[in-house]
Amino acid sequence: MTDALKHARRIVVKVGSSLVTNEGRGVDAEAIGTWCRQLAALSRQGKEVIMVSSGAIAEGMKRLGWASRPKELHELQAAAAVGQMGLVQMYESKLSEHGIGSAQVLLTHADLADRERYLNARSTLLTLLGLHVIPVINENDTVVNDEIKFGDNDTLGALVANLVEADALVILTDQRGLYSADPRKNPDARFIDVAQAGDPVLEQMAGGAGSGVGTGGMITKILAAKRAAGSGASTVIAWGREPDVLLRLAQGESIGTALLAGTAKLAARKQWMADHLQLRGAVTVDDGAAIKLRDEGKSLLPIGVVGVEGDFHRGDVIAVRTAAGVEIARGLANYASTEARLIARKASSQIEALLGFTNEPELIHRDNLVLTGSAAPALQG
Template sequence: MDWREEKRAALAHARLVIIKIGSAVLTDPSGLCAAVLENIATQMAALRGGLGMPDAPCGDGPARRLILVSSAAVAAGRATLARHERHFDVVGLAARQAAAAVGQGQLMRAWDRAFAPHGLPTAQVLLTRDDLRARQRFLNARNTFAELLQWDVLPIVNENDTVSVAELKFGDNDCLSSLLVNLTGADIFINLTSAPGVLAGNPQEDPTVGVMPCVENVGELDLGKLCGGKTTVGTGGMYSKLTAARRAAQLGVPTLILPGRQPNIMCRAFAGEDVGTWVRPAEHAISRRKFWLAYQSDPTGTVFVDTGAAEALQNRGGSLLPGGVRQVEGNFQQGALVRIARLDADGGSATLGVGLSNYSAPDLRKIMGLKRIEVAAILGDAHYPEVIHRDNMLLEAAV
């Protein structure tokens, strides 16, 4: 199918849409920009009802359910402190957490005011990565979202910055949004950013580069070369937005990256206008279990494999055996999520994916490169034939 036909069909049939908005869209030097919030709320109200808007129809059809992931708590907190003549450098984790604690209430009040004219109640949902890593909490969160949507309430999601510690942080709301795609079973992921879309090159090197209307295969992009730096008020940038889009694509979910400050931009997109960048979904979606396994947390180490093992993993659907391991990096425990990387003859390496290790790093160093009978001689009968089973592995993971 042509990507434009695919886009029209996906937007027309979407019933659950996740919309993420970055800090650079929602704020100006004085803090939250009320006019931007009001325009976005008006668009979302129209999208939610499947109704049209004057001069920017969203397309008629059945109602859609929406989830909003909103950044800008830190920026709102900084602006609030400044209005009270309290000027601090918001540098470091503790300062950002304190600013988020000040700003989160301001952010929710601003959204409440924006959605009130449309009769849409809102709910605040603050998450840490541990809420999605622990299976019971994952299921509880999923049930809560389902109940809120059933009540026709708009969930407004942000990271729980005040209590998150480094190892439990999502890193940015692009990452959080991509994990919510899996949690909620969303059909479309819309990312509103300060850029006009995905540029065909690095604007810091070539200011004349244009917007790519479609990314056919986000996994094939060289993100380091393509993307510039982070925005000044947020934690992400186009790199993190495309990484999030790649994760959504693996689930078979497309991403639409739009310039969030352009009036009625979402309704224009749903009405068929070619705006922003459409990131196509993967042709073959991975299972939601493998998605959860790969992105539940950051890898805690790396297992380097030889070219023979890499070929077996990539082309023959094999598991990783001890004989294919050449080097172990890190001090991870049994069951930890680790990177799998190919070790080349020239000393270079390339990441292949991630997986759950059946062995701790110390035990794996004892048995790497050995055959099964030799592993038994070292570890006894209580060992696994595979270092990482293929069912607990995701190749080409976006990490």
């Protein structure tokens, strides 16, 4: 557990509605200020942090004077729209007190299921992190429907961890961590300090929703940890009001429940890509580009592409082939096939002049590329 957070460079922190809104009483300025102070300190230590925050609907309910969570979809969306104003203002003001910039990012699960929007969201978040800005992410409850009914920000936190290839996911909740049974009902419940993410036994231990404010419960956190582990990120579930919880975790202290990923981050991501990618087209590369991909682990630049096949869009999966027709890799294209044909054999510095814009300097970034066939090495962490 200590290594999971102590050596993590990129961390996603998710905090639940009951904590953010002090059990539905409205945005808790003191609590958010405490977390923002810790986020700022982690940023100054050179760590990249992303906050996934619930609380928009609960804050909207408070501002609208509603005592109980509405059931009608349009009322939930209205509450989210009203509450989001206060939520983002609070994070912005508290982070700015520590000289840290912030950015609001609203996502839905559909954004991360669509490959082009996936790449756009990933590029935006990585750019913000590179600018030392802390993204504050919430689900776009104002426009979605099934996410409000069935979704939760625990899952969103895990999806964001996968999106940015985080080293760790920290889920702050109103419980100390995971118990073998509900400690409020069973005095013999045993606290779980550490376990393997994805262990089926954990799902049997987890109960239903623990709060009337949010939509999640311990089961959603267990499933989120399992999802995050799919890309190699370990998860810690801890009490959000534990003093300096984020700073102490980053120092290696054992707090809460650690659910460890069984596969190293790089190997997990490459395996995920190898298992999920379906081809939409292909590019042929020259010998120099093939060597850089196969032997040096480089990205595929447009200048190394000598041919483009098929009709694909940004974010689609394409094959990379040698002049002899041998597939050596697959990856997510940063440009559509029509654009790829225009920039093939050209330097990356010419992309903007040729297309009028630049998505990325690479046709396929090495993080979104996996070697295949005889070119693929054994998956290692």
